[in-house]
Amino acid sequence: MIYTVTFNPSLDYIARLDSFQSGTINRLNYENFLCGGKGINVSIVLKNLSMDSTALGFTAGFTGKEIERQLTDIFHCHCDFIHLNEGNTRINVKIKADNETEINGQGPDISTNALNALFEKLSTLQDGDYLVLAGSIPNTLPNDIYEKILKHLSDKKINVIVDAEGKLLVNVLSYHPFLIKPNNHELSGIFGKELTTVEELVEHAKLLQEKGARNILISRGGDGAILLTEKGDYMQCPAPKGILINSVGAGDSMVAGFVAGYINTNDYKEAFRMGVASGSASAFSENLATKPEIDNLLKDIII
Ligand SMILES: Nc1ncnc2c1ncn2[C@@H]1O[C@H](COP(=O)(O)OP(=O)(O)O)[C@@H](O)[C@H]1O
Numbered sequence: 001m002i003y004t005v006t007f008n009p010s011l012d013y014i015a016r017l018d019s020f021q022s023g024t025i026n027r028l029n030y031e032n033f034l035c036g037g038k039g040i041n042v043s044i045v046l047k048n049l050s051m052d053s054t055a056l057g058f059t060a061g062f063t064g065k066e067i068e069r070q071l072t073d074i075f076h077c078h079c080d081f082i083h084l085n086e087g088n089t090r091i092n093v094k095i096k097a098d099n100e101t102e103i104n105g106q107g108p109d110i111s112t113n114a115l116n117a118l119f120e121k122l123s124t125l126q127d128g129d130y131l132v133l134a135g136s137i138p139n140t141l142p143n144d145i146y147e148k149i150l151k152h153l154s155d156k157k158i159n160v161i162v163d164a165e166g167k168l169l170v171n172v173l174s175y176h177p178f179l180i181k182p183n184n185h186e187l188s189g190i191f192g193k194e195l196t197t198v199e200e201l202v203e204h205a206k207l208l209q210e211k212g213a214r215n216i217l218i219s220r221g222g223d224g225a226i227l228l229t230e231k232g233d234y235m236q237c238p239a240p241k242g243i244l245i246n247s248v249g250a251g252d253s254m255v256a257g258f259v260a261g262y263i264n265t266n267d268y269k270e271a272f273r274m275g276v277a278s279g280s281a282s283a284f285s286e287n288l289a290t291k292p293e294i295d296n297l298l299k300d301i302i303i
Pocket residue numbers: 183184218219220221222223224225239240241242244247249250251252254275276277278279280283
């Protein structure tokens with residue numbers, strides 16, 4: 001089974017306009033509310049690739065209800081969220097004008113009881129399962145929470161994928177996650193310096209491998225991606241050419257594509273191709289990538 005965990009889901013408010021000016025009234029020419037949050041997006045793209053998963057995490061209030069409605073009724077994903085008694089799941093604002101501006105909320109508090117309920121659900125995972133821990137946590141939680149989950153599961157052989165920033169990510173490395181997916185900015189942030197060339201990115205990703213990560217997928221937006229595998233090799237892939245429409249969820253789609261590709265083929269190169277195709281297919285469409293969109297790019301991706 002595949003499980004995704006989103007501590008901090010979001011209703012993504014996509015606001016499109018020709019140009020955006022702060023300090024004045026801006027009128028939109030397109031708006032939409034899409035359920036989001038990193039693990040949730042992974043579950044949706046997995047489903048688009050005909051792979052079932054269970055979306056776990058925390059939802060609250062009217063926004064939380066809308067996320068569950070969309071996930072179940074529109075995307076046909078299986079979800080098993082813990083409902084928080086107070087607050088509302090955040091709304092993240094994505095302004096698409098001459099450039100992209102994102103305003104991500106902080107998210108509701110997660111009580112100790114709710115946290116315990118998640119750990120209980122995770123106790124049912126079994127050897128061979130895949131677990132995707134993705135996205136930020138409300139800042140009332142300690143940044144070793146992903147590490148605590150891995151510790152809780154350490155007596156089982158779970159393939160853990162972590163897509164998170166800073167300490168939240170670095171703290172899990174000693175538990176040998178199957179895959180981590182920093183983008184180039186997140187990798188730079190971990191080392192406190194701007195990493196731009198392939199050589200610099202690979203050199204620093206290797207340091208994270210030395211700390212325990214098995215496979216590292218570095219996404220680089222329109223510049224493509226790099227994969228370092230546990231076999232000690234690395235490969236890179238340019239991004240397919242296309243028109244950028246909405247990059248929200250491109251990284252999550254890449255994670256979903258990689259996991260689906262690996263489960264189907266047991267081959268890192270194929271998983272990497274599927275990851276790149278899925279990330280770019282999402283970037284080239286208004287919504288998250290569908291299978292036909294992914295297949296259409298996949299045929300031209302050569303590594
Ligand atoms: N402008 C783009 N053109 C083509 N592919 C893109 C573009 N933006 C993202 N992608 C694809 O999606 C992947 C993940 O995107 P990225 O922006 O790096 O992730 P994140 O959303 O986590 O920051 C990239 O490696 C690439 O394959």
